[in-house]
Structure formats: structure tokens, C-alpha cells
Amino acid sequence: MRCAEYCEVVANQPVATDQFEIEIHCPTVARYAQPGQFVQMRVQSGYEPLFSRPFSVFHRKPDRDTFSVVYLVRGTFTQLLAHKQAGDRVFVVGPLGNRFVVAEPQHEKVHVLVAGGVGAPPLYLLAEEMVHHGIAHSNVVVINGARRQDLLVCQGHFAGLGVRLFTATEDGSAGIKGKVTDVLESLREQGDLAPERCQIYACGPTAMLEAVAAFAQQHHVPCQVSLETLMPCGLGVCLGCAVKIRTGDGYDYKRACVDGPIFDAAEVLWR
Amino acid sequence: MSRVKMDVQLGPLHLQNPVLVASGTFGYGSEYADLVDLNRLGGIMVKGTTLRPRAGNPMPRMVETASGCLNAIGLQNVGVEAFIREKLPFLRQYRCAVIVNIAADVREEFEELAERLDGVEGVHALELNISCPNQARGGIEFGVDPEATYDVVSRVRRRTRLPLIVKLSPNVTDIRVTARAAVDGGADILSLVNTFVGTAIDARTRQFKLANITGGLSGPAIKPLALYMVWKVAQAVSVPIIGMGGIMNATDAVEFMLAGASAVAVGTANYINPRVSIEVLEGIEQYLIEQGETDVKAIVGTVKRCKPESEF
Numbered sequence: 001m002r003c004a005e006y007c008e009v010v011a012n013q014p015v016a017t018d019q020f021e022i023e024i025h026c027p028t029v030a031r032y033a034q035p036g037q038f039v040q041m042r043v044q045s046g047y048e049p050l051f052s053r054p055f056s057v058f059h060r061k062p063d064r065d066t067f068s069v070v071y072l073v074r075g076t077f078t079q080l081l082a083h084k085q086a087g088d089r090v091f092v093v094g095p096l097g098n099r100f101v102v103a104e105p106q107h108e109k110v111h112v113l114v115a116g117g118v119g120a121p122p123l124y125l126l127a128e129e130m131v132h133h134g135i136a137h138s139n140v141v142v143i144n145g146a147r148r149q150d151l152l153v154c155q156g157h158f159a160g161l162g163v164r165l166f167t168a169t170e171d172g173s174a175g176i177k178g179k180v181t182d183v184l185e186s187l188r189e190q191g192d193l194a195p196e197r198c199q200i201y202a203c204g205p206t207a208m209l210e211a212v213a214a215f216a217q218q219h220h221v222p223c224q225v226s227l228e229t230l231m232p233c234g235l236g237v238c239l240g241c242a243v244k245i246r247t248g249d250g251y252d253y254k255r256a257c258v259d260g261p262i263f264d265a266a267e268v269l270w271r
Numbered sequence: 272m273s274r275v276k277m278d279v280q281l282g283p284l285h286l287q288n289p290v291l292v293a294s295g296t297f298g299y300g301s302e303y304a305d306l307v308d309l310n311r312l313g314g315i316m317v318k319g320t321t322l323r324p325r326a327g328n329p330m331p332r333m334v335e336t337a338s339g340c341l342n343a344i345g346l347q348n349v350g351v352e353a354f355i356r357e358k359l360p361f362l363r364q365y366r367c368a369v370i371v372n373i374a375a376d377v378r379e380e381f382e383e384l385a386e387r388l389d390g391v392e393g394v395h396a397l398e399l400n401i402s403c404p405n406q407a408r409g410g411i412e413f414g415v416d417p418e419a420t421y422d423v424v425s426r427v428r429r430r431t432r433l434p435l436i437v438k439l440s441p442n443v444t445d446i447r448v449t450a451r452a453a454v455d456g457g458a459d460i461l462s463l464v465n466t467f468v469g470t471a472i473d474a475r476t477r478q479f480k481l482a483n484i485t486g487g488l489s490g491p492a493i494k495p496l497a498l499y500m501v502w503k504v505a506q507a508v509s510v511p512i513i514g515m516g517g518i519m520n521a522t523d524a525v526e527f528m529l530a531g532a533s534a535v536a537v538g539t540a541n542y543i544n545p546r547v548s549i550e551v552l553e554g555i556e557q558y559l560i561e562q563g564e565t566d567v568k569a570i571v572g573t574v575k576r577c578k579p580e581s582e583f
């Protein structure tokens with residue numbers, strides 16, 4: 001089930017530096033969104049910007065018919081969105097795209113969720129689902145990374161779930177000083193990443209995804225990545241979101257919006 | 272709901288209403304079927320289809336510009352055989368006309384495509400795309416050369432009994448010249464415009480924003496240019512016109528009809544609001560009622576000059 005309709009903003013609050021959480025009344029997304037899926041959003045603003053923007057579903061509250069998104073104020077659209085108040089309307093199309101697939105047997109696996117910056121929200125939804133499905137807290141490992149402490153996203157939410165949470169910041173202002181791949185490396189050295197027992201799920205900037213994918217490949221750990229591209233339509237028709245996915249001897253252009261955004265990292269051709 | 276007559280006859284092609292969706296902006300219909308009642312559309316112009324599947328251009332392929340976008344998709348498509356096998360059966364379930372947009376680098380391929388699609392159940396018309404500005408192989412845009420236009424159109428004409436729409440390029444000095452060449456070659460209907468060639472540069476990185484360097488400009492930015500071209504062509508030829516270029520709402524669509532288009536196609540707007548084509552259709556009906564018209568055909572080409580100041 002998907003919808004394309006104007007929806008009312010229930011709340012729109014700053015949660016960290018240049019970060020907001022917006023809660024939107026939208027029964028369809030509230031009911032059907034799966035971890036990793038996204039919505040396309042637009043506000044009435046003439047034709048600047050022209051296209052809708054994609055945002056991962058962070059939280060959903062079916063009992064209130066709402067969902068929320070955490071967004072970083074980056075450019076034209078997100079600045080407009082930051083000015084929306086309860087009662088204003090935004091145009092929502094969704095839920096769109098595929099979801100993270102929880103590796104089976106889910107209760108025996110160690111699930112490693114690697115988040116970079118605003119890549120964290122869909123992984124929070126995934127971690128929440130895992131906990132809800134009764135996967136042991138100790139088997140859900142979250143590595144949350146950002147450049148600085150104030151750019152970490154969903155940190156409090158992850159902590160609240162009681163999962164194993166590791167933090168990495170490039171300047172050392174929170175957690176270890178370094179990158180998410182440094183945490184992966186130390187977990188591996190401790191023997192926590194046995195390939196046959198482990199599955200990585202990653203969402204964040206492309207450079208981070210590429211590094212995580214390289215790590216996963218080197219150590220034979222299966223890995224799903226959520227790719228970020230420009231998404232003019234989000235519906236699979238414009239072909240402006242193409243990503244190179246390996247086929248037998250070459251590659252195919254797949255659409256990040258409908259064939260993804262989540263792909264097996266081993267199939268992605270990064271350049 | 273209709274109290275006004277909305278069906279239109281474009282030469283040999285009958286449409287239940289004049290609102291189509293433009294090629295490359297609505298996929299093969301199935302992508303939108305849960306959000307839009309396809310039975311209400313006048314027609315679907317499917318993604319540009321070539322003889323063999325095409326991978327398309329390297330990324331980045333699309334970039335937003337002021338009130339518009341540039342695209343250089345490079346005709347990524349499944350090819351005509353997969354279209355017939357995998358895409359067409361779905362579309363056959365619906366009432367709307369299915370118009371296959373065909374593209375090729377060489378004339379013989381256009382002929383083969385036309386022949387292949389002739390008589391295929393569920394195909395209601397061909398739209399000859401001689402105006403794609405993103406031909407990967409450094410190919411010429413047939414549509415900028417009147418002689419090449421005449422030649423390609425007349426070759427295709429001989430290979431098909433289907434209604435033949437020729438999609439004109441706006442990247443010409445005088446679009447009436449290629450319009451006449453297409454009609455002389457046997458076009459039943461003209462559609463215009465395709466995208467305008469343009470480019471975008473990132474000042475910070477000092478690089479072009481598109482891997483292909485150039486792309487085709489579409490969206491509200493091109494509407495005044497497209498409207499002018501439709502009006503000009505309507506004066507020059509007697510075949511019906513499908514107008515497009517930056518239509519975002521019903522008022523835009525009505526303007527194209529007043530300028531001389533018998534039908535309209537909604538393009539880039541489909542990306543932004545998947546239901547826009549239905550809103551355009553309902554808006555045109557509303558407009559006709561407000562204007563006291565009972566038949567949509569009555570407004571085609573009825574634009575008048577505004578009174579110059581001195582005549583007040």
C-alpha cells in the first residue's frame with residue numbers, strides 16, 4: 001500500500017545541531033512502512049526546488065496514524081521543511097523502495113547495524129523491529145558514527161533500546177576517535193564478527209558505505225547497504241537514480257528508488 | 272462527472288479525453304497504477320523504446336535547474352521485444368490509448384521498429400522520437416534536419432498502418448520547417464515539444480554537472496517556449512497537435528489548447544505529483560464549465576490578441 005497525498009504536520013522539533021524530527025499524520029505510511037523504506041516529500045513552494053526529496057522512515061506510530069523522519073538541514077528543501085509547524089501540510093508519497101532483510105535464522109545471528117550521520121534513522125527502525133521480534137539485545141550491535149558528537153543522529157534512541165551500542169566520532173568528541181570501520185575492525189579482532197554468524201546492515205554517506213562494503217568483502221561478512229542518490233521521482237520511471245549493479249560479466253543500471261535503496265554490498269559497483 | 276464532451280479525434284486516433292502522459296515520465300504505466308486510475312487517462316506515451324535494450328548513459332544523468340531539470344538518461348529501456356512481451360499485456364487491461372514512443376540511431380532501425388509494432392494488439396499509435404537530444408553515439412538528432420525528418424517519417428509511414436505521431440525537436444531555428452517536413456512525410460499528428468538542449472556547471476568543482484555534459488531541459492522553465500512553438504506550428508500545418516512542455520496544472524494545459532493543441536501531455540510534473548494528470552483532466556472540465564463550453568474541442572486554437580494599450 002502506498003499513498004500520494006497532502007498530510008498534516010503533527011510536530012517538527014529540533015533534536016540536535018541542524019537536525020529536526022518531523023512527525024506527520026499519514027495512516028498509510030504509519031501502517032505499512034518497513035525498515036529501510038522511504039517517503040518522497042514536498043512542500044508548497046512554487047517550483048523551487050522542483051523535485052520532491054527522499055527521507056527514510058524513522059519511526060511509525062500506527063495507533064496515532066503518524067510516522068516521523070529525522071532530517072539534517074542541508075539545502076533548499078530541508079530549510080523550507082524546518083519552517084513547517086504543526087497544522088501545516090506536506091505532500092507525501094510512500095512508503096517507497098525495498099527494506100532491509102533480516103538475516104535468517106534471525107535469533108542465531110549477530111546483526112551489526114552501521115550508521116553514519118543521517119543514515120541512522122532507518123537503522124533505528126530496523127533495530128526496534130529486531131528487539132520487538134525478540135532478538136536478544138546482545139545480538140543487535142549498533143555502530144553509530146559521525147564527524148562530531150553533535151552530528152550523531154538517533155543516539156538517545158539507540159541507547160534507549162538497550163542494544164549493544166558503539167559510537168565513533170572523527171574528532172573523538174564521543175565514543176572512540178575514528179570511523180565506524182575502526183569499530184568493525186576491533187569487533188572482528190575480538191571475534192565478534194564470525195562471517196557465518198554475522199550480517200551487516202549499513203546506511204550513511206557513500207564514502208562510508210564503500211568502506212564498510214570493502215571491509216565486509218575482505219572478511220566475507222554479508223552486508224546490505226542503503227544507497228543514496230538523487231531521486232527525482234522515487235517511483236521508478238525517470239531513471240535518474242541509476243546505480244551500477246554487477247551481473248554475470250558486467251553490470252546493469254538498477255533504479256535505487258524501486259530496486260533499492262537497499263542492495264547486497266557485494267553486487268554494487270562503486271565507481 | 273462529465274457534463275462536457277471530452278473525447279477528441281486526432282486524425283485517425285480517437286482519445287477518450289485530451290490528457291496524455293509524456294514519454295519517459297510515466298514508465299510503462301504499471302509504476303503508477305496503484306496511485307492513478309489509468310482508465311481515466313486519454314493515453315499513455317510509454318518510455319522511448321529501441322530495437323534492442325539499452326543501458327543508458329553514465330551517472331549523473333539528471334540535475335535540477337531553476338524551475339526545471341536537465342536529463343541525459345540516454346534512452347535506457349528494455350527494448351521492443353521485452354516491451355511487447357512484458358509491459359504491453361499489463362497496459363491492455365486499460366481503456367486508455369497506448370502510444371509507443373520509438374527511437375533509433377539509424378533510419379533502418381526506425382523502419383524495423385514500426386514494422387514490429389504494426390498490428391500488435393494493444394498498441395494504438397506510434398510516436399516517432401526524432402528529437403531525443405541524448406543520443407549516446409554522437410548520433411544526429413534527425414529532428415533538426417528537415418530532409419532527414421521527411422525521409423525518416425516517410426520510411427516509417429510505409430511500414431505501419433498505425434496512427435503516426437511525430438515528436439518535434441525544439442532545438443531548431445524555425446520549428447515550422449521541420450513540422451511541415453514531418454507532415455509531408457506522412458505524419459498524422461505532431462507532438463511538441465521534446466526537451467531543449469542545455470547544460471549545468473558546478474562552480475565550486477568547476478565541472479559539468481551531467482556526465483553527458485549536455486541534457487534536455489524540461490519542466491515549468493520551458494513552458495513559454497513550448498507554448499510559443501505550439502502556437503507557431505498550429506498556424507503552419509493542418510494536422511492535430513499534442514502540446515507539451517512544462518505543463519504543471521490544468522491552466523497550463525488549457526493554455527496549450529488555446530494555442531492550438533488538440534490534446535496535451537503531462538511530463539515532468541508526474542514526478543512531483545503522481546496524480547497530476549487526473550488533476551489536469553478534472554481541471555480542464557472545470558474550466559470548460561466555468562467558460563460555458565460543452566465540448567473541449569471548442570477551445571482549440573481560440574486564443575486572441577490582447578488589446579494593445581492605444582485601443583482602450
Ligand SMILES: Cc1cc2nc3c(=O)[nH]c(=O)nc-3n(C[C@H](O)[C@H](O)[C@H](O)COP(=O)(O)OP(=O)(O)OC[C@H]3O[C@@H](n4cnc5c(N)ncnc54)[C@H](O)[C@@H]3O)c2cc1C
Nearest residue numbers: 053054055056070071072074075076077078118228229261
Ligand atoms: C533513500 C534516501 C533516504 C534518505 N533519508 C534521509 C533521512 O532520513 N534524513 C536526511 O536528513 N536525509 C536523508 N536523505 C538525504 C536527503 O534526501 C537530502 O538531504 C535532501 O535531498 C537534501 O535536500 P535539500 O533541498 O535540503 O538540499 P539540496 O539543496 O538539494 O542540497 C544542498 C547541498 O547539500 C548537498 N547534498 C544534498 N543531498 C546530499 C546528500 N544526500 N549527501 C551529501 N550531500 C548532499 C548538495 O550537493 C548541495 O551542496 C535520504 C536520501 C535517500 C536517497
Ligand SMILES: Cc1cc2nc3c(=O)[nH]c(=O)nc-3n(C[C@H](O)[C@H](O)[C@H](O)COP(=O)(O)O)c2cc1C
Nearest residue numbers: 293294295319342400465489490516517518538539
Ligand atoms: C527524464 C526524462 C526522460 C524522457 N524520456 C523521453 C523519451 O524516452 N522519449 C521522448 O520522446 N521524450 C522523453 N522525454 C521528454 C518528455 O516526454 C517531454 O517531451 C518533455 O519533458 C517536455 O515536457 P515536460 O516539460 O512536461 O516534462 C523525457 C523527459 C524527461 C524529463
Ligand code: FES
Nearest residue numbers: 234236239241257
Ligand atoms: S528516482 Fe526516478 S527512477 Fe528512481
